[in-house]
Amino acid sequence: MSINEVDRGYHRPAPGTQPEHLHPAYVSSVKRAPTKPLVTIPQTITEITGPRFSSKDIGPPITDLTRQHQQAPLGERIIVAGRVLDDEARPVPHTLVELWQANAAGRYLHPQDQHDAPLDPNFTGFGCALTDDQARYRFVTIRPGCYPWRNHNNAWRPAHIHFSLFGPAFATRLVTQMYFPGDPLLASDPIFNCTADESARQRLIAHFDWDSTIPETALGYRFDIILRGRDQTPVEHRD
Numbered sequence: 001m002s003i004n005e006v007d008r009g010y011h012r013p014a015p016g017t018q019p020e021h022l023h024p025a026y027v028s029s030v031k032r033a034p035t036k037p038l039v040t041i042p043q044t045i046t047e048i049t050g051p052r053f054s055s056k057d058i059g060p061p062i063t064d065l066t067r068q069h070q071q072a073p074l075g076e077r078i079i080v081a082g083r084v085l086d087d088e089a090r091p092v093p094h095t096l097v098e099l100w101q102a103n104a105a106g107r108y109l110h111p112q113d114q115h116d117a118p119l120d121p122n123f124t125g126f127g128c129a130l131t132d133d134q135a136r137y138r139f140v141t142i143r144p145g146c147y148p149w150r151n152h153n154n155a156w157r158p159a160h161i162h163f164s165l166f167g168p169a170f171a172t173r174l175v176t177q178m179y180f181p182g183d184p185l186l187a188s189d190p191i192f193n194c195t196a197d198e199s200a201r202q203r204l205i206a207h208f209d210w211d212s213t214i215p216e217t218a219l220g221y222r223f224d225i226i227l228r229g230r231d232q233t234p235v236e237h238r239d
């Protein structure tokens with residue numbers, strides 16, 4: 001790809017559609033938020049390009065998290081599927097999607113997670129794949145449990161799945177969380193609520209999806225992920 005093809009730069013996020021750096025209800029943000037105004041830097045070749053991952057780089061995709069061990073993990077089996085689009089609804093094919101999550105009891109397979117809940121020997125909680133030609137991805141997993149955290153008294157995170165995407169450039173890098181519809185913990189979750197824009201927050205919640213639900217096997221959830229897009233050359237209109 002030539003520089004000329006990409007030098008139009010990527011859209012800046014609309015105000016309120018990204019988490020505030022300082023959101024006092026999310027206690028960790030108080031110490032790490034910048035104390036001085038941010039400096040907007042121009043988008044150069046460093047920002048408008050990025051690594052491209054192929055199947056050779058990532059090895060065999062891990063799309064079924066329920067078949068990584070000798071037995072099936074405990075929990076409610078679910079399908080999580082969707083498309084990766086840019087903010088002009090253009091598909092982003094062949095891009096790396098990674099996810100990680102707690103098990104059905106709300107515990108991560110990680111040494112720092114000492115939450116008093118059982119590990120599941122049949123669940124690792126990590127998946128990765130490239131989107132297909134039409135920018136689709138699909139994972140089979142189990143619904144993660146809610147877990148306590150020490151942000152405030154009696155704090156519990158809503159059930160969520162972490163996602164990481166690169167897209168075509170460092171400017172499109174996205175690390176986010178997917179939530180489940182109807183979760184009563186969303187209303188009091190400081191991480192979910194540190195994005196001011198209501199419609200932007202709603203984009204973090206998956207939709208229950210009959211079309212991907214498999215009878216007697218798994219409920220389906222649709223979660224489309226939107227990356228920053230580039231300004232597109234307008235179509236020429238002739239009178």
Ligand SMILES: [Fe+2]
Pocket residue numbers: 160162
């Ligand atoms: Fe988490």
